Amino acid sequence: MGARDGRVMPLAFVKDGEVVRIISVDVGPGFARRLSEMGLIPGAVVKVSKAEGPGPVVVEPSDISKPTYASCPWAIKGFGCPFRGKIAIGFGVAMRILVEPVSG
Numbered sequence: 001m002g003a004r005d006g007r008v009m010p011l012a013f014v015k016d017g018e019v020v021r022i023i024s025v026d027v028g029p030g031f032a033r034r035l036s037e038m039g040l041i042p043g044a045v046v047k048v049s050k051a052e053g054p055g056p057v058v059v060e061p062s063d064i065s066k067p068t069y070a071s072c073p074w075a076i077k078g079f080g081c082p083f084r085g086k087i088a089i090g091f092g093v094a095m096r097i098l099v100e101p102v103s104g
Contacts (some may be wrong), residue, residue: 012057012094014048019062020099021045027096035097038087045102049086056088062102 014020022044025032035041039061050058089097 008098008100010095011048011059011089011097011099012051012091014051014099016048016050016052019045019047019102021102023098023100025097027093031093040087040089040097051094056090057094058086058088060086
């Protein structure tokens with residue numbers, strides 16, 4: 001099952017190389033804040049670098065110029081997207097991040 005199915009799914013189930021939009025993050029408040037600090041917020045568009053096989057799910061920003069981050073404090077401070085590299089997320093957390101495919 002991949003993001004091409006057009007359905008909401010956990011980030012852990014997305015295939016390598018697919019681009020998805022984060023719909024919701026179902027973690028505790030402390031960890032939600034940490035993910036938010038890294039830019040993994042509802043509405044953010046990320047490309048999955050590695051999800052298949054054992055180990056963490058690796059994501060990177062799909063397009064840091066998108067207006068998704070306009071409402072974030074980092075954009076107000078002039079930092080733009082809070083992350084520009086890759087982020088590794090444990091499988092358990094990736095199962096709690098719901099995403100949908102980005103068409104186009």
